[in-house]
Amino acid sequence: xxxxxxxxxxxxxxxxxxxxxxxxxxxxxxxxxxxxxxxxxxxxxxxxxxxxxxxxxxxxxxxxxxxxxxxxxxxxxxxxxxxxxxxxxxxxxxxxxxxxxxxxxxxxxxxxxxxxxxxxxxxxxxxxxxxxxxxxxxxxxxxxxxxxxxxxxxxxxxxxxxxxxxxxxxxxxxxxxxxxxxxxxxxxxxxxxxxxxxxxxxxxxxxxxxxxxxxxxxxxxxxxxxxxxxxxxxxxxxxxxxxxxxxxxxxxxxxxxxxxxxxxxxxxxxxxxxxxxxxxxxxxxxxxxxxxxxxxxxxxxxxxxxxxxxxxxxxxxxxxxxxxxxxxxxxxxxxxxxxxxx
Amino acid sequence: xxxxxxxxxxxxxxxxxxxxxxxxxxxxxxxxxxxxxxxxxxxxxxxxxxxxxxxxxxxxxxxxxxxxxxxxxxxxxxxxxxxxxxxxxxxxxxxxxxxxxxxxxxxxxxxxxxxxxxxxxxxxxxxxxxxxxxxxxxxxxxxxxxxxxxxxxxxxxxxxxxxxxxxxxxxxxxxxxxxxxxxxxxxxxxxxxxxxxxxxxxxxxxxxxxxxxxxxxxxxxxxxxxxxxxxxxxxxxxxxxxxxxxxxxxxxxxxxxxxxxxxxxxxxxxxxxxxx
Ligand code: SF4
Ligand code: SF4
Ligand code: FES
Numbered sequence: 001x002x003x004x005x006x007x008x009x010x011x012x013x014x015x016x017x018x019x020x021x022x023x024x025x026x027x028x029x030x031x032x033x034x035x036x037x038x039x040x041x042x043x044x045x046x047x048x049x050x051x052x053x054x055x056x057x058x059x060x061x062x063x064x065x066x067x068x069x070x071x072x073x074x075x076x077x078x079x080x081x082x083x084x085x086x087x088x089x090x091x092x093x094x095x096x097x098x099x100x101x102x103x104x105x106x107x108x109x110x111x112x113x114x115x116x117x118x119x120x121x122x123x124x125x126x127x128x129x130x131x132x133x134x135x136x137x138x139x140x141x142x143x144x145x146x147x148x149x150x151x152x153x154x155x156x157x158x159x160x161x162x163x164x165x166x167x168x169x170x171x172x173x174x175x176x177x178x179x180x181x182x183x184x185x186x187x188x189x190x191x192x193x194x195x196x197x198x199x200x201x202x203x204x205x206x207x208x209x210x211x212x213x214x215x216x217x218x219x220x221x222x223x224x225x226x227x228x229x230x231x232x233x234x235x236x237x238x239x240x241x242x243x244x245x246x247x248x249x250x251x252x253x254x255x256x257x258x259x260x261x262x263x264x265x266x267x268x269x270x271x272x273x274x275x276x277x278x279x280x281x282x283x284x285x286x287x288x289x290x291x292x293x294x295x296x297x298x299x300x301x302x303x304x305x306x307x308x309x310x311x312x313x314x315x316x317x318x319x320x321x322x323x324x325x326x327x328x329x330x331x332x333x334x335x336x337x338x339x340x341x342x
Numbered sequence: 343x344x345x346x347x348x349x350x351x352x353x354x355x356x357x358x359x360x361x362x363x364x365x366x367x368x369x370x371x372x373x374x375x376x377x378x379x380x381x382x383x384x385x386x387x388x389x390x391x392x393x394x395x396x397x398x399x400x401x402x403x404x405x406x407x408x409x410x411x412x413x414x415x416x417x418x419x420x421x422x423x424x425x426x427x428x429x430x431x432x433x434x435x436x437x438x439x440x441x442x443x444x445x446x447x448x449x450x451x452x453x454x455x456x457x458x459x460x461x462x463x464x465x466x467x468x469x470x471x472x473x474x475x476x477x478x479x480x481x482x483x484x485x486x487x488x489x490x491x492x493x494x495x496x497x498x499x500x501x502x503x504x505x506x507x508x509x510x511x512x513x514x515x516x517x518x519x520x521x522x523x524x525x526x527x528x529x530x531x532x533x534x535x536x537x538x539x540x541x542x543x544x545x546x547x548x549x550x551x552x553x554x555x556x557x558x559x560x561x562x563x564x565x566x567x568x569x570x571x572x573x574x575x576x577x578x579x580x581x582x583x584x585x586x587x588x589x590x591x592x593x594x595x596x597x598x599x600x601x602x603x604x605x606x607x608x609x610x611x612x613x614x615x616x617x618x
Contacts, residue, residue: 066350068393068436074352075393114347218595222615229480249590250348252583254394261393265349268583270590276581281554281596283580283617296615297593304596309385 002165003175004185010162016178017088021124024057025090026050032303035089044091048134053245053317054096055103057089058119060266061242063113065252065339068261078260084122091128095139095315099245100125101153102313105306106248115265122175126164127151129197135234136316138206138329144313147197158193165190211310211332214300221300222292226334231291238269240318242296242328246311250273270294295331348586351391351436354457355439356377357411363496365418366463367427368403371437372411380440382406384447384471385605388439390414396422399600402440403466405473415466415498442586442604445471445549445575450607453482454547459560461490461533461552463499467577468551476510485513486542488554490533493519494526516540517573534559537567544568550576559606571608575604578604578611578618594618608618 005013017023023038026045033045034052060136067078089266095338099222100120107116130137139146148154152171156163163185166175175182201207214221251268254261268275270293302311312328319327358370373379380388382402391397418427426435445451446613449521456475460468468487475482487507491497498515507515518529518536529536533556544567551558559575564574580592580599587601595614597603611618 059385064348070393073430073433077351077353079350106588109587111348111588113588115349151388219613219615222595227424248588251589252397254391254396256394263393265589268589268591270567270593276591287615293617294594296595300591300598301559 002163002185002190003185004097004164005126005162006183008179008181010020013162013178013181014042015040015046017090017180020088020177020277022085023090024087035091048130048132048137049093049095049315049317050241051317053315054089054092054100055099055248057123058100058271059103059107059248059250059267061113063265065263065265066256070261079335084118086122086124088124088126090126090155091316092125092149093128093130093153094144094146095137095313096245097125097127097150098139098142100311100316102120102246102302102306102309103248103312105309124153124170126153126155126171126174129154129193131157131181131193131197133197133201133204134316135205135321137201137204138314138316140204140207141211141314141332142310142312145198146201148182152227152253154248154335156190156193158189161195161253163190163193175191181332205313206329208321209311209329209332212297213303213308214335215304215308218300220306221335222296224335227292228288230326230331230334231288231309234271234287234291234326235324236271236290238271239324240265241269241271243317243321245315246298246313247319253258265290270297277317291326299332299335300327344430348438349521349584350381351389351397351438351589353434354437356429356433356435358498360431362415362498362500365427366415366496366498366516368413368499369426370411370413378409379437380412380445382412382440382470382472383444385444386435386440386442387468387585387600387604388412388414388441388558389582390422390426392425394437395425396420397436397583398422399441399585401467401470401577401604403469405470405477407474407477410411412579415463415469417463422543436587439585441600443518443602447474448472450464450473451547451549452481452574453483455543455545456485457542457546458485458487458489458534459550459552460488461556461560462492462496463498464552465489465555468549469499469502471549472507474510476507476513479511483512484546485510486516486546487514487534488516488518488540490520490536490552493521493523494528511572512530524534532556532559534563538563543568544573546573548574550574571612575605575607576608578606580618 026033032051033047060262069076107113130146152168153163166172201242249268250265357372387399395409400414403415582592585587585600587598590600
């Protein structure tokens with residue numbers, strides 16, 4: 001079932017949603033688009049995607065775990081966690097929505113990460129179909145359909161009108177809660193929009209890029225001579241990992257406030273030299289080894305453990321952010337055994 | 343909110359500290375109620391931390407058959423371990439776990455003649471499985487232990503070895519030290535050469551643990567003696583943070599040492615990139 005706003009402006013719709021729960025959506029800033037809480041006067045960004053990915057909602061850069069008080073030989077564990085209130089995220093693109101499914105496989109598997117799970121449960125994700133995909137997009141390489149981005153509710157803007165299709169129970173509940181703003185829509189409009197987007201995607205420069213199934217070639221791929229050349233200029237800055245919607249490595253640290261100790265986790269990067277450093281040794285001494293780890297993980301190890309699902313969703317962020325123009329596309333062309341070389 | 347997450351540790355207390363060597367101490371840990379803090383299988387590990395100092399993964403040295411407490415033999419190397427070496431009995435610590443797969447004591451090891459080979463602190467994870475096998479003695483065949491240390495003062499839990507292991511039926515202990523020393527009439531030399539000299543029957547299942555170089559050279563000797571890599575198990579050591587296969591820290595190939603290990607057989611390791 002698809003619905004359409006009953007002639008009201010987008011901002012009226014946002015105001016209504018935000019009157020009930022916190023609403024986050026991409027807005028324009030000096031540094032590009034980013035997700036912010038909607039308040040009166042904020043408008044939806046017209047950019048295709050946010051600079052940082054939407055993973056921050058569920059896996060924020062810094063997450064408090066627990067606090068401690070130490071007194072003499074005694075330790076007290078203080079759990080100050082508060083319940084996460086329900087919230088709505090509007091405007092998540094297909095790649096980031098697919099990245100949630102990748103992160104779910106990590107954080108919601110055995111020893112469920114409750115910090116991630118509680119945020120995931122509290123969120124209603126409204127995706128937005130990509131009317132204007134960019135040259136750096138290659139989500140289709142991983143079977144992701146930007147014309148049908150998924151989430152709890154799938155939204156699309158067709159000639160400035162907002163269409164909403166609920167896909168999950170949460171999505172149904174959301175639509176129900178704003179039913180008075182909606183009229184039912186003509187499915188033909190939706191189908192036509194999908195076809196239009198698909199045609200655009202097919203013409204993108206990276207459309208023919210297809211990852212190879214390397215699940216039974218772990219060692220062979222690891223030992224490939226191409227890594228040395230591919231990784232040559234990598235600075236180990238970690239930018240590619242921070243903007244990546246699927247990168248999930250983290251560190252756990254303690255901060256001593258003087259009165260108590262706060263234990264938190266924060267994003268880390270397999271690109272950093274101290275990532276695997278131990279007292280006596282480091283199994284990955286050099287940057288080329290660390291570079292290889294990042295891409296082996298996304299293209300080989302992750303699919304091996306996850307029914308062939310890749311650890312990349314083709315969002316193109318690392319293509320834009322790497323200061324020395326390295327990225328997963330270059331790797332896939334050499335290592336990923338691209339089937340249809342352009 | 344009273345949350346339950348494996349990353350949130352609980353508080354336990356150190357009730358005994360034994361000085362094993364100049365740089366290894368064994369810590370006995372009880373829950374605050376005086377019980378055993380957690381149940382484990384031999385070879386599993388737990389995360390110990392002192393808030394503000396650090397958190398790290400340690401192998402549980404005591405056997406699961408010990409109903410009263412758990413023990414950790416810890417070598418001084420780095421911030422947290424130096425701190426632990428300074429604490430006194432009664433100090434509370436944070437603990438979470440157990441983590442990891444442990445040794446296949448009810449699988450591949452059961453009913454077999456076992457050959458344990460350890461170097462230095464490498465005995466710590468093996469002590470748990472050795473004492474487990476002693477407890478269920480009839481489930482296992484002959485037990486041989488080859489254990490090497492720098493000097494006679496560097497054996498972990500020397501008393502237990504002398505007073506219990508050496509007297510156990512069907513168990514042989516072969517000790518060696520790196521260099522000759524006064525009051526030592528046992529073997530002198532490195533573990534790999536000692537293993538070659540002892541020349542074991544290749545029907546045994548081997549559990550090998552110690553510094554990387556000792557593992558590498560001993561493995562070579564074992565293969566030369568005719569052992570298959572499927573018969574030889576070891577434990578890997580990697581830097582760890584989460585302990586549950588999520589933080590990415592201990593990822594080697596498609597395995598996570600914290601979750602899929604730390605125990606691997608050498609044929610499993612042969613399939614992984616050499617990054618451990
Ligand atoms: S590896 Fe690059 S393209 Fe793939 S999901 Fe991460 S940032 Fe996007
Ligand atoms: S690949 Fe590029 S962005 Fe990533 S760490 Fe290397 S230099 Fe930085
Ligand atoms: S310690 Fe985090 S993945 Fe193993």
